[in-house]
Amino acid sequence: MALTGIAIFKLLPKKNCGECGVPTCLAFAMNLAAGKAELSACPYVSEEAKAQLQEASAPPIRIVTIGTGERAFKVGGETVMFRHEKRFENPPGIALLIKDNMDNTEVDARLARFKQLQYERVGLTLRPELIAIKNESGDNGKFVEIINKIKSSSDCGIILMSDNTDNLAAGLQVCAERKPLLYAATNDNLQKIIDLVKKTPAPVVVKGSNLDEVADLTTKLTAAGINDLIIDSGAKEIKRAFEDQIIIRSAALNKKFRPLGFPTIVFPFDMTADPMKEAIYASIFVAKYGGIIVLSDFQGESLFPLLVERLNIYTDPQRPLATTEGIYEIGKPDDKSPVLITSNFSLTYFLVSGYIETSKVSAYLMVKDTEGLSVMTAWAAGKFVADVIAPFVKKSNVWEKVTHRKLIIPGYAAAESGGLEEELPDWQILIGPRDGAHIPAFLKNWKA
Amino acid sequence: MALDIPRTTYSGKIKEITLGKGSKAVTVGGETSYPLYLFEGTMPHLPRIAMEVWDYAPDDWPEAALEPFADVINDPVAWARKCVSNYGAEIICLQLMSIDPNGMSRDADEAAQVVKKVSDALDVPLIVWGTANHDKDVEVLRRVGELCQDKNLIIAPVEEGDYKKIGAIAIAYKHTLIASSPIDINLAKQLNILLGNLGVPDNLLIIDPTVSCIGYGLEYAYSVMERIRMAALTQQDEKLQFPIICNISKEVWKSKEAKLTKEENPEMGDAKKRGILLEAMSATALLLAGADILVMRHPDAIKLVRETITELTSV
Structure with missing residues (x-):
């Protein structure tokens, strides 16, 4: 290719x-x-x-950008069916639905949730990217009004949804500079959409009742010079939607079938009325090839797991996630609290910090940069040995944080205890458990 | 425009394994395509959910997980029965948490007696899951295998370090074995070969690839399972053509995120729903990667996943 x-x-x-x-x-x-x-x-x-x-x-699946500047959202550009073959490139966008016939209180509450529901993890901020504004009222003025409101309140990516092409055009006029995604071009309004986008360029969703129809529409749009397209296969049940995602990706990658070489958009709430089930469907599309996932609402209990799943599935298999080197406070440690040290493979960090929390003993967890390797691998590679641990401890301000001088090292690095005692003569080196699961039992016997 | 639907070329098939015996026996496996790719192949047996029961009252479960079982938490027999009668469990997985030498360290005979009681009380298949300490597992699981001969138990975990001793139980008493390897396709294959060489028949073997939940390395398990299925179905790797089990719920519910209260972290939303979704979403991801059996805990999470399986496989 x-x-x-x-x-x-x-x-x-x-x-x-x-x-x-x-x-x-x-x-x-x-x-x-x-x-x-x-x-x-x-x-x-x-x-x-x-x-x-x-x-x-041209990449087999086109990269489409929605929005501009710092919050520009990029989707598509995928090159593999399975993440281990290389990696998944651009995580699916998570969009919040706001309808123009919702009352002001509801709209404000939704905008507030859109802003508040974000999470820090491994030095990254996990957050949703897009708001889908739906012209449920069918009214032109209401649609424009709510677009203006959302535009001024958030720098999010915008999806404009209307069955009425004139309303869509009016909506596009008020936020064209934000490069919104238009929903949707169909068999019925194709020429109008072509005319609209020729005049004011914007990415467009192509919606068909099946994949053959979608392919027809994308072919006509690309022939008219409109290439920034996103596919809605029109499926209203999870089974067909799931299969469509696979067929679209596979047709683009394995058959080089250009008419389906675009990212997708899915609406799990059209397939179920239960918010819990909606969250499960969304999680299916995170793993299986969804490009933009529009949710009927955001709640922390479903958005958080979804964003973390997305982070996991889109992690580059060749580059493990790493935690920033430093001293992390777990609980409310004081000058008598234990000091533990571990590597900066993010899983190691999550597990060790989780087990310390479980023990209910507040502690300082020192995380040494081991280039994302786990304790055992880092030790074997010479990145978690006395020669590198000692300078890290010396340079840190852990000296000021505690009055005792006891350092707990992982059981897998036990061989370093002699070297560490030599290089850190003031410190007593304690050998912790090999398995993080035994940290709570170990810390129960802690005495400064 | 008529789309020529692309189809994967498959050359292999997952073996069908029957768990338990009698009218409540359950058969898993038999797939001829990637998980749930029913436009490409068949899945003669739907993925099943085994409900988790602990052999002693857990002291670290969050409220949400404990609540449905509060009345039976001290009695594994009653607990297992409740799973079957109230929640329609088709398989029970008894987690021998009590035998952990670093924990309660219950002795082999006492632990095995509990298994026997649970096994006698059930007619659905029973998975007995040890503690992944080789010496202790050998001691306990051998005793269990002997005490429950004729029961067609499913015994886990069998690892490279104890496969000979535990494998012998399967051969002697026809229990099914769960071959457990640490998130690595080559180690999974190697252990299956070793067990085969030992004389464990192919119809008594299930793969445990070692799984983790959302936020704790889900992606490693996910990709190893996808690779196992790829090798089994498209590269005719016979030693990987076995059903896969995922013991996922205990990974989910021990995580910090499943335990935090809403008061501690309002951005994380309702604690109960969050726990249920973390479990159900982790299980769903593993389902997409190739799970044939999911070990699960919360009845609401189980209901969500069970319905999703039905919906994804409806005709």
Whole structure:
């Protein structure tokens, strides 16, 4: 599929003018092949070559951007069916539904939840990205009014939903600069949508009653030069929606079927009225290829697990998540509290800190940067040994936090206790359990 | 435009394994496609849920998990019966939490007597899950196997460090074994080969890939299971063509996030619903990765997952 640098080079003007930012056409070709440059950077490439190159270099699933600036949301660009084959690239967007016939109190409460429900984890902020504004009233003025309200209250990505193309056009006019996603182009309004987006560019959802119809619509839109598309397969039951997601991804990746080479949007609340079931359906689409997941409402008890699942599934399998090096306070530690040290593999950190919490003994947990390796692996790789642990402890301010001088090291690093006692002569090195699960029992006997 | 629906080429099939005996016996496995890809293949037996029972009253369960079982928490027999009669459990998984040498360290004979009582009280298949301490598991599970011969128990975990001693029980008394390996496709395959060489028949084997929940490494289990299914179904790797069990609920409910109250962290919402969803969503993700049996705890989470299985497999 992807062309090699040399194949691309053959199609370039070979002027070596440097206007693209790199000195030679060959270097530019190499960057194109590696996905590090855009063809539009070359002012001299022929139309013919452009067409050939774009066809060959376009990702099998288009990347679509909604919104602008810092909160611009990118979806698509996936290259594999299974995350272990490489990684999943762009996590699905989570959208909150707001209808224009909801009363002000409800809208304000929803906007407040949209802002408040975010979570810190492994140094990342997990948060939803989008608000879907639905023209439930059918009224043009109400739709515009609520769009203005949401626009001024949040810098979120916006999805505009209306069955009425004129209302959609009016909505787009008031927030065009935010690059909202339009919902939706169908068989019935196709030409109107084409005219609208030709005038005011915006990404568009294509909605069909089945995948054949979707493919027809995307083909017509791309022929009209509209390429930023997102697919709604129209499924109203979880089984078909689930299968559609798989078929769309597989057709794009395995069959290079361009008409389905776009990210998707799903509405679990159309498939169930139960909010708990809706959350389960949403979790299915996190794992199986949803591009944007619109929820009927946000509540912490369902949004939190969903955002963490998304983080997990979209973690690069080649690069484990790591926790920032430092001293973490667990509970309310004082100068007599135990000091434990561990590696910065995020799972290690979560488990160890969780077990310390379970023990109900407040403590300081020192996390050494081991490049995301677990204790045993880091120890074997020389990244969690006396020579690196000792300087970390010395440089830290743990000295000021506690009056005792006892350091608890993981059981798997027991071999380092001698070395540590030598390098940290003031400290007594205690060997903790090998398995984190035994930390509570271990800490129950703690005495400063 | 007529779409030519892409289809995976499969060359293998998951073995069908029957658990327990009599009219309540349960058969799992038999899939000919990726999990729930019913447009590509068949799933003759739906994934099943085994309800978790502890062999002593747990002291660290959050309120939400404890509540449905509060009246039976001190009596594993009554607890197991309640799971079957009130919640329609098709399989029970008795977790031998009491035998942990670092915990209560109940002795083998006493622990085995409890298993015997539970087993005698049930007609649904019974999974007996040890503590993953080789010496203790060998001691307890051998005693269990002997005491409950004729019961067709499902015994777990069998690991590389104790497979010979525990494997012998399966051969002697026809109990099914759960081969447990640490989140690694090669180790899973190797253990299955070792058990095969020992003489454990193929129809008595289930894979435990070692699983974790949302927020605690779900993605590792998820991908290892996907790889196991890929090898089994598309690369004819016979030594991986076994049903998969996921002992997930105890991982979920011991996590900090399942225990926090709403007062401690209002952004995390209602504690009970959060716990239920963490369990049900973790289980659902594992279902998509290839679980044939899910060990679960909360009746509401079980109901959600059971319904989801039915909906995803309806004709």
